[in-house]
Amino acid sequence: MKKIILIISGVLFLALCVGTTYFLYQKEKKPAEVFSTESPQMIDIIKKTVATGTIEPRREVLVKPQISGIIEKIYVKPGQEIKQGTVLAKIRIIPEMVRLNESESALNTSKINLDLAEKERIRQQKLFEDKVITQFEFIKYEQDYLIKKEQYENAKNNLDLVKNGSSARIKSTTTEIKATIDGKILDIPVKEGSNVIQANNFNEGTTIASLAKMDDLIFKGKVPESEVGKLQIGMQLNLTIGALSSDTFPARLEFIASKGIEDKGAIQFEVKAGLIPNKKNDKIRAGFSANADIILDMKPRVLAVKEKNIEFKNDCTFVYVETSKQNFVRKQIITGLSDDLFIEIKSGITKNDVLKVLDK
Numbered sequence: 001m002k003k004i005i006l007i008i009s010g011v012l013f014l015a016l017c018v019g020t021t022y023f024l025y026q027k028e029k030k031p032a033e034v035f036s037t038e039s040p041q042m043i044d045i046i047k048k049t050v051a052t053g054t055i056e057p058r059r060e061v062l063v064k065p066q067i068s069g070i071i072e073k074i075y076v077k078p079g080q081e082i083k084q085g086t087v088l089a090k091i092r093i094i095p096e097m098v099r100l101n102e103s104e105s106a107l108n109t110s111k112i113n114l115d116l117a118e119k120e121r122i123r124q125q126k127l128f129e130d131k132v133i134t135q136f137e138f139i140k141y142e143q144d145y146l147i148k149k150e151q152y153e154n155a156k157n158n159l160d161l162v163k164n165g166s167s168a169r170i171k172s173t174t175t176e177i178k179a180t181i182d183g184k185i186l187d188i189p190v191k192e193g194s195n196v197i198q199a200n201n202f203n204e205g206t207t208i209a210s211l212a213k214m215d216d217l218i219f220k221g222k223v224p225e226s227e228v229g230k231l232q233i234g235m236q237l238n239l240t241i242g243a244l245s246s247d248t249f250p251a252r253l254e255f256i257a258s259k260g261i262e263d264k265g266a267i268q269f270e271v272k273a274g275l276i277p278n279k280k281n282d283k284i285r286a287g288f289s290a291n292a293d294i295i296l297d298m299k300p301r302v303l304a305v306k307e308k309n310i311e312f313k314n315d316c317t318f319v320y321v322e323t324s325k326q327n328f329v330r331k332q333i334i335t336g337l338s339d340d341l342f343i344e345i346k347s348g349i350t351k352n353d354v355l356k357v358l359d360k
Contacts, residue, residue: 036357037322040305045337045344047297049230051271053221055241055288057212058274061181064198064205066174069093071194076209078185086179088188088209091196093175107155110148117141117148183213186286217275217284219251219292222261222268230296231256237273237292244283250276253294297337303351304342309358310335320356321349328356 072092076082121141128138187210190196199205219239223231231253239249255272262268273292275281310333311318317335320328333348349355 035326035328037354038306038309038357039354040303040345040349040351041342042301042351043304043342045299045302045304045339045342046295047337047339048293048295049223049227051219051221051223051237051292051294053219053271053290053292055217055239055275055284055286055290056220057186057214057286058216058218059181060186060210060212060286061183062207063088063177063180063209063211064207065091065177065196066198067091067093068198069175069196071190071192071196071208072175074188074190074192076185076188078187080185082179082183082185082211084179084182087176088179088185089177089190091175091177103155103159107152107159110152110155114145114148114152117145121145177208179209179211181211181213183211186210186212212286214284214286215277215281217281217286218254219273219275219290221271221290221292222263223271223294225260225267225269227294227296228256228260228269231271231294235294235296237294239273239275239290239292241284241288241290243285243288247280247283249278249280249284249290251292252276299337299344302336303345303349305345305349305355307338307341307343309355310343311358319349320358322354322356 069091073090076088124138124141127133196206235253237251251273253273257270260267260269318330321331323329334346336344336346
């Protein structure tokens with residue numbers, strides 16, 4: 001009986017050991033790895049670079065006054081379409097005391113000279129009529145009188161210009177600031193009552209208004225030096241404007257800077273592109289920020305795979321093609337144009353092949 005109990009105990013112990021060993025084996029056994037797969041696609045591959053910048057009018061004009069003074073009246077508003085010659089504002093002149101004093105002094109002097117010349121002319125005319133002097137001698141006094149009279153008229157006009165900005169001789173008043181081109185008013189940076197300064201050799205002058213033709217716009221942006229060598233004048237750009245994100249605006253490259261500028265530690269080159277006329281351009285406002293997709297190259301409807309599924313080794317490229325369920329063979333391929341996400345496949349596989357997705 002004792003022997004039977006020992007045998008049963010041994011069997012139970014052996015079964016327990018076998019069960020524990022099997023449990024631990026199953027626990028440590030890794031499941032077979034399953035790889036994801038993808039197939040090649042027929043797509044358009046577009047190689048492009050992106051330039052960031054702003055939309056600006058090709059021609060923007062800053063209207064500045066010809067005289068200094070105070071803005072008395074503003075007749076227009078930003079956004080208004082105007083014609084050349086439209087009166088934008090009127091200036092009330094505050095005469096400079098030095099110029100006013102000089103002009104008044106010059107007028108008084110010229111009046112004294114005119115009175116003296118007139119008296120002398122009258123005296124000489126009497127002598128000429130009495131045949132005391134010849135006509136030739138009398139002409140000198142007549143001429144001197146006319147010169148003094150002209151000087152007096154000039155002095156009067158100069159004083160009027162200093163005081164009022166206009167004179168009897170100059171009909172068009174300089175106190176009226178007029179538009180110099182047809183276009184839209186972009187900005188009026190002054191208000192009624194503001195002091196303004198005329199433009200001269202020492203001062204740029206106060207801007208009364210900025211005008212531009214909004215039917216002729218350009219994109220002005222920058223591209224990195226790594227891409228500038230791929231650009232050519234005439235390339236097409238597709239502009240995306242942040243404020244008008246639902247639309248794209250075609251443009252054509254017109255200018256590539258010959259010299260780069262350092263910007264945040266990198267060399268950037270300025271580019272300009274003219275927007276192609278389009279009804280949608282009416283939505284654009286000067287100063288909008290924009291991104292320009294510059295198309296460098298394009299391959300329509302070509303066989304392509306995701307670049308991440310390609311293995312690069314030395315100067316060769318490979319993919320892993322599925323031959324049976326989760327069995328793959330390494331095949332060499334010839335690639336073409338890449339847009340940094342997809343890459344063109346020239347040879348090596350077909351659109352019916354199934355490829356292993358590589359974890360990178």
